[in-house]
Amino acid sequence: MSRTESVDVVVVGGGPAGATAGSLLAKAGHTVLILERETFPRYHIGESMVSGMAPLMEELGLVEELDARFRPKSGITLRWGRDPEPWRSDFSAAFSATGSHFTHAWHVTRSEFDELMLDNARKLGAMVHEAAQVTKVLQDETGRVTGVAYTQDGETHQVTARFVVDASGQGRLLTRQLTETSWQEDLRNVAVWTYFDSYTPIEDKDDILVEAIQGGGWVWGIPLSETKLSMGYVLPAEMLAEQTRGGRTQRDVFLDCLKDSHVAKKMVDVAALGDLSTTRDWSHVCDTFHGPGWAAVGDAAAFIDPLFSSGVWLGTSGAWLAARALDAALKDEGREEQVLERFDSLYRQLFKDILAYVRFFMDPTRLREEYEERAREIGNMVTQSSRVGFVSMISGVSAVADVVDFDPMSAEEVEGVMQEWDEQAAASQEAGEGDEERSLAQEAHAS
Structure with missing residues (x-):
């Protein structure tokens, strides 16, 4: 029998991003429904976490469980750039x-990690429906998103929500x-x-290896x-297509990768190579991460x-x-656009910083010092040290303060947004187009 529900927030997707949003909003006292199309545990790639996640895991109360269940990751060992010898970055340096x-x-084993995250959302008060396939986005006459329709156990249901x-x-x-x-056309890769x-194991056995x-x-x-290693090869989609012509297989390409490596091939016995999996890793970004009644996070953004x-x-x-912004919007409807704009702006900056550095780093011919110095220059680094700045960039630590301290209603951020509006309105007025916009910006600033 179909049913209609009403909640404060519907989250489409129960992976780490969805579970995080649902957990934090439920923790803040809002009614939350998470709709996940699969049944957990389910397999997923993306098994190595960065240390910038630690503050969120602490906020969610999961650090102890993670330490008990999963292998620690203390740093990254790289063979990259003009230096022929592997070099290492220790995550603890940035935290220090x-x-x-x-x-x-x-x-982490993602099937276990993702299930842990989703179960924790339940513990914090979110309702979770698994094997629930969202089939339609509900909108009102103005285009505002008002909920979704979904199927579960052969029945179709609707849920309305403020977001x-x-x-x-x-x-x-x-x-x-x-x-x-x-x-990002230059990052159309396949894994x-x-x-x-x-x-x-490599010398620093708890590190992830990254080798050009x-x-x-x-x-x-x-x-x-101690006994299981995940190993993968990421290359341009065009290169894979070219290398698998003439009857060559992905297995052949993977074996060639190991043959051409210096460190990776010493870690494994190619005779034990089993089945291969593949997925496309095509980097992308949405033009906006929010709209009336909705916000996007994770790969959806x-x-x-x-x-x-x-x-x-x-x-x-x-x-x-997003959880912080939506919490503020739920408490003060008049601030919705303002707080979601701030969420969008900071989230987009995090994306841009990482993207800029990945593009710089993709040139494997530079000196190690060049990578470290460039990383230090990007974003709000925690130190003037190039070496620690590098660790901060690749581990997410450089952005921890921005994320942890993000206040969508702070007076300082309000002032910054209003000043930007004033400048935009002034520019429009000079062009003979902005009298009304200028008036609205001034009224908003006064309020």
Whole structure:
């Protein structure tokens, strides 16, 4: 039998970004329904976390559980650039610069990690429906999103809400319909990966390995446990298509990658190579992360090449920002556009900073010092040290303060937005077009 529900917020998607948004909004006292099309646990790639996630995990009360269940990630070992020798960045260095008590991140089995996140959302008060497929976005006569329709157990249901959060991943359920998406043509990559049941660890055994391959692309090595290693090869989609012509397979391409590597090939026995999986890692960003009645987080909003394992961090950071903004909007309807604009602006800046550095880093011919200096220059680094600035950039630590301290209603941010409006209105007025807009901006500033 079909039913109609009404809640404060509907979250479409129960992955890390959706679970984060749902958890925090429920924790703030709002009624939340998370709709997840699959049944957890379910497999997912993206197993190495960055240390910038630690403050959110603490906010959600999950640090102890993560430490008990998953392998710590203490840093990143790279073979990249003109230096032929592998080099390392220790995550604890960036945390020390901030006075933080965190020292590491985690390598996780995503099926377990995602289930843990979703179960925690339940514990914090969110309602969760699994095997629930959203089929329609509901809108009123003005175009405002007012809820969704979904199917579960063969029945169709409707749920109305003051806000809908699109956390539907690459499916982009709302954003595909409500905004445009820009693709980063230079980052149209494909990932081919597998698992080894035994391996030889690198010197810093808790690190993730990231190694540039001379022929193009890069390889990862993630030590999920003492006996299980995730290893993958990321390369341009055109390169994979070219290399699999004439009867060659993805297996052949993967074996060539290992042959051309210096570190990765020493970790595994190619005779033990099992089945391969593949997915496209096409970096993209939506033109807007919000609209009347909705906000987007995670891959539904933006995705960047997984070079520095930033995917889950970027998605959950965006969800944390969105939860703060939606909490404020639910408490003060008159501030909806204002707080969502601030959420959008900061979330987009995080994306731009990571994207700019990934593009810079994709040139594997630079000196190590060049990568470190460039990272220090991007964003609000926690230190003037190039080396620590590099760790801060790739581990998300440089943005922790912005995310943790984000206040969508702060007077300082209000003043900044109003000043921007004043400047835009003044420019329009000079062009003979802005009398009315200027008046509205001044009224808003006065209020």
